[in-house]
Amino acid sequence: AKAEPGPSYAFFEASMNQAAQERMLAEQSLAKALEAGEFELLYQPKVRAGSRELLGFEALVRWQRPGHGQVSPAEFVPAAERTGQIQALGALIVALATRQLRDWLDRFGEVLPVAINVSPLQFEDARFVPRLLAAIEAMDLPRGSLQIEMTESAAIGHIEEVRPQLERLRQAGVLCALDDFGTGQSSLTMLRQLPIYSMKLDRSMIAPLPQHEASAVVRATCALGHSLGLEVVAEGVETEEQALAAEALGCTQLQGYHLGRPLQSTQAGELLAGRLSA
Numbered sequence: 001a002k003a004e005p006g007p008s009y010a011f012f013e014a015s016m017n018q019a020a021q022e023r024m025l026a027e028q029s030l031a032k033a034l035e036a037g038e039f040e041l042l043y044q045p046k047v048r049a050g051s052r053e054l055l056g057f058e059a060l061v062r063w064q065r066p067g068h069g070q071v072s073p074a075e076f077v078p079a080a081e082r083t084g085q086i087q088a089l090g091a092l093i094v095a096l097a098t099r100q101l102r103d104w105l106d107r108f109g110e111v112l113p114v115a116i117n118v119s120p121l122q123f124e125d126a127r128f129v130p131r132l133l134a135a136i137e138a139m140d141l142p143r144g145s146l147q148i149e150m151t152e153s154a155a156i157g158h159i160e161e162v163r164p165q166l167e168r169l170r171q172a173g174v175l176c177a178l179d180d181f182g183t184g185q186s187s188l189t190m191l192r193q194l195p196i197y198s199m200k201l202d203r204s205m206i207a208p209l210p211q212h213e214a215s216a217v218v219r220a221t222c223a224l225g226h227s228l229g230l231e232v233v234a235e236g237v238e239t240e241e242q243a244l245a246a247e248a249l250g251c252t253q254l255q256g257y258h259l260g261r262p263l264q265s266t267q268a269g270e271l272l273a274g275r276l277s278a
């Protein structure tokens with residue numbers, strides 16, 4: 001008699017079909033959204049520790065999906081990474097951020113740096129860095145006005161491909177921050193092997209402050225960052241208590257809802273205008 005596939009096999013096949021189907025749906029809806037221009041960037045302030053002066057912004061992508069409201073990047077960025085559409089999405093984000101910088105420059109005569117989030121998968125496409133530099137050139141942006149943030153975890157295993165590209169970006173004035181520091185492994189290796197200018201301490205490190213053990217970890221991490229000549233950014237600062245602790249422990253920059261929520265372009269422009277005319 002013919003062997004029947006066991007229940008585990010049947011389950012496996014069913015879940016494969018479901019995964020494939022979901023992938024196809026994600027791919028189609030992302031493709032439509034890219035075409036329809038449903039993505040926009042919000043801009044979250046970064047401030048200097050101590051003075052709390054505005055230093056620049058982090059660009060955070062949002063999908064205004066008709067019938068779904070605002071979809072979080074935590075949902076569609078991983079999907080775009082799975083389908084390969086992260087390259088197209090990443091290119092769009094570069095276009096939006098460089099256009100925004102050009103607009104602010106035209107209106108205010110100067111600008112503060114904007115950091116875009118880059119998926120390490122984007123470095124797998126050899127065209128990414130040249131296109132990023134071409135976009136900066138095409139918009140005639142001043143050196144240093146565009147920065148990137150890249151997560152630690154995702155860069156692990158890609159170090160050999162990523163490093164020369166980061167070198168090239170740095171030579172062109174595009175600084176890189178190591179994002180979500182403290183959530184991955186081999187942090188020290190990454191720090192020493194990649195040409196980065198700042199480390200961003202993940203919210204999970206900042207949230208428990210000023211609790212004793214968390215403070216000791218943040219203090220030691222800041223000391224490490226300083227010894228490597230890096231800026232150390234506290235992410236996800238939600239209270240004044242956390243802000244004061246992060247400052248006392250050695251963080252050089254602060255970011256989080258307490259200092260400023262991610263803002264629409266218009267509001268970010270107003271903040272920028274106030275800072276530049278001050």
Ligand code: C2E
Pocket residue numbers: 044059060061072073074077093116117118119149179180203235236237238255256257258262
């Ligand atoms: P991330 O780069 O670590 O960004 C910080 C996230 O924390 C953002 O969520 C931000 O809105 C949120 N946040 C900021 N301050 C606070 C705070 O005080 N409290 C809390 N609870 N949250 C805070 P968002 O915008 O949903 O982005 C989530 C992640 O999606 C980002 O984490 C980043 O990894 C990714 N992402 C966002 N925009 C882009 C993008 O343009 N390209 C790529 N490749 N990834 C992006």
Ligand code: CA
Pocket residue numbers: 058117149179
């Ligand atoms: Ca980030």
Ligand code: CA
Pocket residue numbers: 179180200202235
């Ligand atoms: Ca982060």
Ligand code: CA
Pocket residue numbers: 180
């Ligand atoms: Ca994160």
